[in-house]
Amino acid sequence: DSGVTQTPKHLITATGQRVTLRCSPRSGDLSVYWYQQSLDQGLQFLIQYYNGEERAKGNILERFSAQQFPDLHSELNLSSLELGDSALYFCASSTGNEQFFGPGTRLTVL
């Protein structure tokens, strides 16, 4: 158990819908990272937050957004969903340069 929690574990929705994925970092970790794992793209970095502020952006679509709240939990919002957004979404947290990953949220878009 990494100490990082993600909810929900599974999410099934339809094209065009909007979903929110939630992540609670390890106690004391200020940084939260979001990654997407898909069969064709592999594991890709989406976005990083540090203590409530956006720190870095990767290959994140404009339809996707994230935020980190004062209690340090983070949410990843995915809107206007397409079939190609089906993937496993991981959250990771860190204090330094070692990241601890949550179990992931599997998103299926039908």
Add this chain to the structure above:
Amino acid sequence: AQSVTQPDIHITVSEGASLELRCNYSYGATPYLFWYVQSPGQGLQLLLKYFSGDTLVQGIKGFEAEFKRSQSSFNLRKPSVHWSDAAEYFCAVVSGGSNYKLTFGKGTLLTVNP
């Protein structure tokens, strides 16, 4: 931009045999290198990491990896594989600076035959 190459998509070994998974990276400065393992339906677990110092690093579950700057490689090894080692293995590099985002290789799927 940094990149990571794992040349082997799928490797099959017999239980008890030795294992080496290859990883090559492209990065201008001294990299921070990691190996993660992902079991089916599970998240990513850190096996080991290299930041600096001794180029042979020991990790969990009997794994080790050797950093070779001249070859831009960070290969993962285990002397004797167990059936429970069957999983997907990812090599990753950190960009450093104030942003520690991980760049992953495509992964190597390990199958262990009894």
